[in-house]
Amino acid sequence: MSSVSGLWTQSDRLWNPGVAIDQIQQYFGELQESMEAQSNEANAKFMDDLFDSVQTQMTADVIRISAIIMLIYESLTLFGAYLMWGLQKRGFYYYVAGVGIAIVASLLLIGGWLGFMTMLGEAFFSIIFIFLYRSQLKYMV
Secondary structure, three states: OHHHHHHHHHHHHHHOHHHHHHHHHHHHHHHHHHHHHHOOHHHHHHHHHHHHHHHHHOOHHHHHHHHHHHHHHHHHHHHHHHHHHOOOOHHHHHHHHHHHHHHHHHHHHHOHHHHHHHHHHHHHHHHHHHHHHHOOHHHOO
16 A cells, blocks of 8 residues: 555655655655754764755755656565465565666665665665565465
């Protein structure tokens, strides 16, 4: 269900990148304020540099590229999960391809901290699921 919701969210970001930029910058502003209140001076400098880097990369083109990457990722992984639900082994390979595309494309096409953070969001649970799905390949045709 989250993949369907993700497809909807990414298609909205693709067609309305300005709205997405405003929402993301507002979120990062709130996050930055809360982290500055909790951190010491050395960490505050690092966090300021990180947030400044992310906010300077936040353009309509980057949001569109990110949305396209996420649409491909979510489509392939959703289709792969659907095939694996029917015990078809090729679904696993669609799933892995979707995760691989998301990781590589985020780092190469977006780059910087924003690309790294996008990649982490996509990859963390997906890699765990790859290992879980891989353990069940023997039951698939």
